[in-house]
Amino acid sequence: MAPLSAFTLLFLTGLAAARVCTNVTIPIDISARQGLFQNVPSEGNLDTGAFVQAFNQRGRNYSQTLLEGFQTVTGSYRISAKFCHPDGGAGSTVQLLSHGIGFDKTYWDLPYNNYNYSYVETAIAQGYSTLAIDRFGIGNSSHGDPINTVQAQAEVEALNAVTTKLRNGEIPGVSSRFNKVIHVGHSFGSVQSVWLSALYPNNTDGLVLTGYSPDGSFLPITLAAWNLHSARLNQPLRLGDQRPAGIFNRFAQYASGPALINGISSVLHVFGITLTSQDTWNEVATTEVGDLIASWNQTVTPYNYSSGYLVTSDLTATQYVFLLAGFYDIGLGVFSEQTKQPVTIGEILTIGNAPATSSFTGPVLVFTGREDVPFCGGDCLAVTGNSAPSIPGETKMQFPNNTGGFEAYIQPNTGHGIAAHYNATAGYMVILNWLGSHGLSA
Known part of the structure; x- marks a missing residue:
C-alpha cells in the first residue's frame, strides 16, 4: 500500500556535508551534421500516439520514411550544469554526468530523503568532482526545434564542447582545469557517451555506461509503454x-x-x-x-x-x-x-544513429539493472545467440581495441532507473571502486 x-x-533541501556545489551556465558553439525530417503532427496526445504507432510499425523504418535529406545545424547555445567538488578542493579528475530520457541533471543528485539516493554525494565522498549537465534541448539548457535541431548528433557535439571546456578550464565560475574527464551516462546519456568516444576517442579518459546495452531491439516496447503525451x-x-x-x-x-x-x-x-x-x-x-x-x-x-x-x-x-x-x-x-x-521527436528518430564501434581503448564499465526493460527487455541475463554472459556484456564488441579494462556489472533487484532503487548507493560504490582499480581514482 x-x-x-x-x-x-x-523535496528535502538540507545541503549535504563536505561538498561545495555551484550552478553554472556554459556557453557552447556546436556544428552537427544531422537529419532533415518532415514535420510530424504533435499538437495533441492523439498525434503523439499516432507517431509512436507509425514508428513501431513492423517492417517499417519510420525515420527513413520521414527523412528528406541532411543539414548542418550550427549555433551558440547554453548548457545548464551543476558543478560539485569536495570542500578540500576540486582536484584534477572530474566526472561528467549525462542523464537519460525523462530526467534532467537532478537525476544524479536527487534531493529526496536528504540526498540519500545521490550519486554526486557518494562520488564527492570518494574525492571526485562532478559536473552534471542538462543535455542540450532539455531542462534549463537551451531548447530548440524538437524535430530538426534537438537530435542525438547535436547533443553529442554539445557534450564534446563541454568536455573540452572542462579540460581547458573554461567553465564559467569553475577555476580548475581537469587532466582527466570520466564520462558517466545513464540510458540515452550512455548512448551519447559511447558516441562521443567513437567520434572523439582522445577526449574521454573513461566510460561508465549505466542503464545501457548495445541492444536496441527493445525500443519499440519502451516507446509503447511510455504512452507518450505532449509535454x-x-x-x-x-x-x-x-x-x-x-x-x-x-x-x-x-x-x-x-x-x-x-x-x-x-x-x-x-x-x-x-x-x-x-x-x-x-x-x-x-x-x-x-x-x-x-x-x-x-x-x-x-x-x-x-x-x-x-x-x-x-x-x-x-x-x-x-x-x-x-x-x-x-x-x-x-x-x-x-x-x-521530456524527449523530443528528433531524439527518437536519431537515437539509433550511433556508430556501431568505437576506437576508444580506455576503461569501460557497463552498469545495468538486472530487470532493465529498455535495454534488456526485463532480464539482462537472458542472452541468446552469442557468447556474452549478459546482454550488457555485448557492449565489449563495441570496443574492439579496448586495452584499459572492460566489465559489465548486473545490479540485482534493479530496473532501468538505477538511482531510484533501494540499493542505489551500494551500486554507486561498485562504480567508484571499479574506477579506482582502473587508474581513474580521484
Whole structure:
C-alpha cells in the first residue's frame, strides 16, 4: 500500500556535508551534421500516439520514411550544469554526468530523503568532482526545434564542447582545469557517451555506461509503454506555458500531502461519492490527475516546451519502464513524476544513429539493472545467440581495441532507473571502486 505522505512535497533541501556545489551556465558553439525530417503532427496526445504507432510499425523504418535529406545545424547555445567538488578542493579528475530520457541533471543528485539516493554525494565522498549537465534541448539548457535541431548528433557535439571546456578550464565560475574527464551516462546519456568516444576517442579518459546495452531491439516496447503525451498538455503548469496566477495562488494552499487528499475526498463526497484515502491517493498519484496538479508548490517559471516535446503519461508508465515494483521507494516514484522531463521527436528518430564501434581503448564499465526493460527487455541475463554472459556484456564488441579494462556489472533487484532503487548507493560504490582499480581514482 502506498503511503499517503508519498504525495507530499518530497523535496528535502538540507545541503549535504563536505561538498561545495555551484550552478553554472556554459556557453557552447556546436556544428552537427544531422537529419532533415518532415514535420510530424504533435499538437495533441492523439498525434503523439499516432507517431509512436507509425514508428513501431513492423517492417517499417519510420525515420527513413520521414527523412528528406541532411543539414548542418550550427549555433551558440547554453548548457545548464551543476558543478560539485569536495570542500578540500576540486582536484584534477572530474566526472561528467549525462542523464537519460525523462530526467534532467537532478537525476544524479536527487534531493529526496536528504540526498540519500545521490550519486554526486557518494562520488564527492570518494574525492571526485562532478559536473552534471542538462543535455542540450532539455531542462534549463537551451531548447530548440524538437524535430530538426534537438537530435542525438547535436547533443553529442554539445557534450564534446563541454568536455573540452572542462579540460581547458573554461567553465564559467569553475577555476580548475581537469587532466582527466570520466564520462558517466545513464540510458540515452550512455548512448551519447559511447558516441562521443567513437567520434572523439582522445577526449574521454573513461566510460561508465549505466542503464545501457548495445541492444536496441527493445525500443519499440519502451516507446509503447511510455504512452507518450505532449509535454505541454501533460503538465501544462510546469512543462507548458499555462499558469493562471490567481488559480495557482489559490490551489497552492492545498496542493500536497493530506490536505490534497482530504480536499479531493470532500469534493467527491458532495456528489455522493465516497472513496477511502488510499483509493483517493491512487486516483491522484497513479493517474494523469497527478500530472495536472504536479509541482504547484515548486515551479515558478514554466519550461514552456513546444509541441514535439513528449513525456511519459503517468506514474504507471514510468514504473513499467524505469522502476522495479517492490524495490523502489514509491515516494521517490511520485517525485519523479513531479520532476520529469521530456524527449523530443528528433531524439527518437536519431537515437539509433550511433556508430556501431568505437576506437576508444580506455576503461569501460557497463552498469545495468538486472530487470532493465529498455535495454534488456526485463532480464539482462537472458542472452541468446552469442557468447556474452549478459546482454550488457555485448557492449565489449563495441570496443574492439579496448586495452584499459572492460566489465559489465548486473545490479540485482534493479530496473532501468538505477538511482531510484533501494540499493542505489551500494551500486554507486561498485562504480567508484571499479574506477579506482582502473587508474581513474580521484
